[in-house]
Amino acid sequence: MSKITILPLYLVVIFIMGSAHAQTPKQVQGKDDELTTLRSQLEEMRTSFEEMKKDYDVRFKQMQDKISKLDEEKERLEKISKEVVAPVRGGEIKLPSSFQQPPIPEKQPWSPSHPLQIFGAGKSYMNISFDALFDFGTSTSPNVEELERGDHDPKQRGLTLPNEEIFLEGAADPYFKGAADIVYKLDEDNETEIELEEVYMTSLSFPLNLQLKAGQYFTEFGRLNPQHPHQWDFVDQPLVNNRMFGPDGLRSPGGRISWLMPTPFYSEVFLAVLDSQGETAFSFRNEEEDALYGRTPADRGVRSLGDMLFVPRWTSSFDLMDSHTVLLGASAAFGPNATGMDTNTQIYGLDLFWKWKPPTQSGGWPFVTWQTEGMYRRFEAGRDSLAGLPRENLADWGAYSQVIWGFKKRWTAGLRGEFVTGETGNFGDGLRPDRTRLSPVLTFYPSEFTKLRLQYNRDEIQSHGSEDSVFLQLEFSIGAHPAHKF
Amino acid sequence: MRLLRLARNDKKGIISGKSLFIQLMVYCSLLIAHGSLLCSDSALAKLNIVATTPDLGAIAKEIGGDKVDVKSLARPTEDPHFVDARPSFITILNKADVLIEGGAMLEAGWLPPLIEGARNKKIQIGSAGRVIGSDGITLIQVPTTLDRAMGDIHPMGNPHYLLDPLNGKVVAQHICDTLCKLDAASCPHFQTNLEGFSRKIDEKMVEWRKLTALFKGTKVVTYHKSYDYFLERFGLELVDTLEPKPGIPPSPTHINALIPRMNEDGVKAIIIEPNKEKKTPEFIAEKTGAKVLVLPGTVGGNEETEDYISLFDYNLAQLAAAIGGGH
Incomplete structure (x- = not known):
């Protein structure tokens, strides 16, 4: 800019010097001629100077315009970048220039003091969620609780609140994850019952592909037992699960170790060692009347490792083509029961889960699943001379098979068929009748977090007859985004 | 089953049944582990x-x-x-x-x-x-x-x-x-x-910007909020999504309100992923004259999108063909 302002001055100096030179000619002849020439020359110089001045004025103005434009642009950019500095990680600025590559911040090295975000929810140490189930329904039988024997099944004509659970989970440290499931429910008198259903820790990176789980949790036996009621495809517990594991399913304090086998396909073996006593170890050291078959409970306690409950399981899975996945499993449970000092129970189970989900699924739909489980139980009932009952082996077995079809986004339709049978033995308690049940079900999911389910049950009960029931179930889930196991 | 029956006759059946089951499982596991160890020690380098x-x-x-x-x-x-x-x-x-x-x-x-x-x-x-x-x-x-x-x-x-x-x-x-x-x-x-x-x-x-210059500023709707980064980078304007809220399928109320808005704004294209139902987008296309474009959201969404670069090549070419001329 300074060069430009000097230029006109420089030209003026030249001009003055030029005129001074013109005033001192050596020859005075033809003064008039000379004067005219000089005049014309002067005129020429004046006009050329005017032109130059004009030219420089224009250029000067252009440059000034350019500068003020640049200033404006600078201000605008500053404003924009201030606006787009979102509260992002690393605090980097998103530049509006579309060709700009976003800066790459350094990855933070991990240190043990950092929270582990195993469940990815982001900014909390613990994920909390709450899930509520409401059952409305009626039945041809006034005693709904005798048909629906599961602890989280609809219990009466009208409304039941069978399972309202708080689920807490999070990584305790880099080695273990902890979880707890606390269930609230209303009993028939609308009194609140609280159940510490599950509380357990799971190892995150044990060596040798082993995983340790300790605490109380739904034991890995079959497909349905480890699931919570809100994950079920039906309103109620299958008959066979109730016969083998009682109203609550198999869960007992203890631990298990599992080994992910180094096979090319998924294969895992489990061995759980659990406390064998109580209601939730139904077919084992359970002193409830339902599981004693007329005998007086024996006060046997735990004398050796053999008095624990052992639950081995093997499971394997295969992907068939691009859209089909099959999961197979075999489980068993061995432990003492309370009908004698040396009486034991063995339960064996087989399970199959097959799922079709096409490669163009959206929101999880469409899909078809087929789930089948069969179980066999051998129960050694002890001799009770007072009750007049001999030592005998009671055999029970049963199975269910269900198909669920997610036919339209948000909708599923399903059908379950099941039966259960058992040897009555010398004690005719009527608690173990042969039973078959057929249940069609229709479910609507307004979103991933709510559902409405309509189910009809047709029951055929040995030496009782048939019963019909219909249930409407509502569910809502709030809190941390659920992650689904296969 | 024969094993089970044998076990049942035996007074100490529980012991043999249990140990048999566990032993079988252990043997099977060892066998499988052994087999897979034999055939899995080659691929270490990659x-x-x-x-x-x-x-x-x-x-x-x-x-x-x-x-x-x-x-x-x-x-x-x-x-x-x-x-x-x-x-x-x-x-x-x-x-x-x-x-x-x-x-x-x-x-x-x-x-x-x-x-x-x-x-x-x-x-x-x-x-x-x-x-x-x-x-x-x-x-x-x-x-x-x-x-x-x-x-x-x-x-x-x-x-x-x-x-x-x-x-x-x-x-x-x-x-x-x-x-x-x-x-x-x-x-x-x-x-x-x-x-x-x-x-x-x-x-x-550079090439893509030349191509997108043809339709810069064109208004579009998408099914889900999955193309927002793409639209922003290539200068397309998102008017709305067919889903009224993320994850909630299109409702008649939302669609009925969307159609006049699309007509007013002169929306040129309805962009959907390959896994979305086409009934709703096609219905809206009929009512608004906008074109339905199925653009893969990831590599391998169709045969033409075999790698990361070709994903954009394909999607932008589709856009250029559909809305590049009229703008």
Whole structure:
């Protein structure tokens, strides 16, 4: 800019010097001629100077315009970048220039003091969620609780609140994850019952592909037992699960170790060692009347490792083509029961889960699943001379098979068929009748977090007859985004 | 069954039944373990990379080249939010040296149980082998409050950031850093690949910008909020989505309000993913004259989108053909 302002001055100096030179000619002849020439020359110089001045004025103005434009642009950019500095990680600025590559911040090295975000929810140490189930329904039988024997099944004509659970989970440290499931429910008198259903820790990176789980949790036996009621495809517990594991399913304090086998396909073996006593170890050291078959409970306690409950399981899975996945499993449970000092129970189970989900699924739909489980139980009932009952082996077995079809986004339709049978033995308690049940079900999911389910049950009960029931179930889930196991 | 019957006759049946079952299981496991150990000690040299989605896998391939094996879990045409946690993925993750996830809760519904099952130290959060793609990406639409009344919103922001090719460069850089840490000897190789990949994207950007100049500023609607980064990068204007709220299917009320708005705004295209139903978009297309465009959201969504670059080549060519002329 300074060069430009000097230029006109420089030209003026030249001009003055030029005129001074013109005033001192050596020859005075033809003064008039000379004067005219000089005049014309002067005129020429004046006009050329005017032109130059004009030219420089224009250029000067252009440059000034350019500068003020640049200033404006600078201000605008500053404003924009201030606006787009979102509260992002690393605090980097998103530049509006579309060709700009976003800066790459350094990855933070991990240190043990950092929270582990195993469940990815982001900014909390613990994920909390709450899930509520409401059952409305009626039945041809006034005693709904005798048909629906599961602890989280609809219990009466009208409304039941069978399972309202708080689920807490999070990584305790880099080695273990902890979880707890606390269930609230209303009993028939609308009194609140609280159940510490599950509380357990799971190892995150044990060596040798082993995983340790300790605490109380739904034991890995079959497909349905480890699931919570809100994950079920039906309103109620299958008959066979109730016969083998009682109203609550198999869960007992203890631990298990599992080994992910180094096979090319998924294969895992489990061995759980659990406390064998109580209601939730139904077919084992359970002193409830339902599981004693007329005998007086024996006060046997735990004398050796053999008095624990052992639950081995093997499971394997295969992907068939691009859209089909099959999961197979075999489980068993061995432990003492309370009908004698040396009486034991063995339960064996087989399970199959097959799922079709096409490669163009959206929101999880469409899909078809087929789930089948069969179980066999051998129960050694002890001799009770007072009750007049001999030592005998009671055999029970049963199975269910269900198909669920997610036919339209948000909708599923399903059908379950099941039966259960058992040897009555010398004690005719009527608690173990042969039973078959057929249940069609229709479910609507307004979103991933709510559902409405309509189910009809047709029951055929040995030496009782048939019963019909219909249930409407509502569910809502709030809190941390659920992650689904296969 | 015969074994069971034998056991039942025996007074001490429980013991033989139990130990037989456990013994059988132990023998079977040992047999399988032995067999698989015999046939699995050859492939040690290559890094085993697992990517949750095919686009992440495609970028990993660009950087790793022949020094790595790459597997992608989600199928290219499926909804990445609702992938089944297939047990076979546990086995794949168990053997992984590197896990590349999209992050921003894209895989929140299925990845956590898989990682728990895989019991692999190398890919735990904070381990050298865990790459979170969204690290260092400026995510858009980060909600200020979390409320599911607004639909299944993403608490950390829109996770479909790989549809902006410049974000692909950032992810490539992260992958390169991780691979260099795990295989220092091959680092120059990875860096050369990274440079090549970034240069290719820069060159392509010039080409793509020329192409997109034809339809810059055109108004469009999408089915889900999955193309936002793409639209922003290539200068298209999003009017609304067919979903009234994220994850909630189009409702008649929403669609009836959307149609006049689209007509008013002169919306030219309805962009949907290959996995979305076409009935609603086609109905709206009929009422508004906008064109339905099925644009793959990830690599491998169709035959033409075999790698990260061709994903944009294809999508932009589709757009140019559909709306490039009229503008």
